[in-house]
């Protein structure tokens with residue numbers, strides 16, 4: 559990747575297209591999610607080397623919880639494997655792992671594995687991987703509004719942001735969506751107020767490090783004015 563260009567601090571990825579990737583190969587949807595997890599492992603390795611400090615992956619939306627039980631069970635098995643095997647490798651190498659979303663609706667052992675892996679995160683990490691799991695932005699904002707009502711008094715944008723799941727995570731500078739759809743699907747709506755958006759038709763299992771770098775190159779060419787002239 560080209561050096562000395564403005565790097566995003568936090569990149570969010572809406573990992574769409576696993577199901578279609580599998581369908582094109584006449585495989586079950588679960589094979590698409592397996593390929594998606596393999597892609598995550600490769601991408602994380604790559605992103606850590608770029609100097610980007612945060613990667614936020616939309617792993618399961620609140621709406622995804624309505625998918626057939628069989629598909630969800632497959633995803634939960636992948637979460638188990640990732641948080642048991644791969645997350646500890648990251649935390650051992652001074653990266654942090656974090657989860658945003660409502661873990662209470664997940665199988666207890668999955669939620670527990672996630673909490674355990676996150677608790678092992680170092681204090682001053684070089685890199686932070688954030689998974690959005692059973693995450694929905696509107697629910698997150700309503701939850702924060704309820705906290706705010708309990709606290710009473712006037713909120714500022716800064717104090718309200720501290721009530722979101724992402725209190726300790728910088729806003730995304732760039733959001734990438736794979737799989738060809740042109741929408742945010744309830745992902746980081748508050749946080750992405752000034753994010754650059756990048757859409758690609760490439761299905762997530764095919765979203766290689768080179769394709770990621772292409773998105774970063776395009777980001778570095780965008781003119782970010784934050785509403786100013």
Ligand code: FPP
Nearest residue numbers: 573574575576577578591594595617636640
């Ligand atoms: C959307 O594609 C993707 C998901 C709902 C799940 C994303 C999960 C992974 C990439 C692997 C999970 C593993 C870990 C460790 C987080 P889709 O199935 O909706 O694709 P489609 O639009 O082609 O049907």
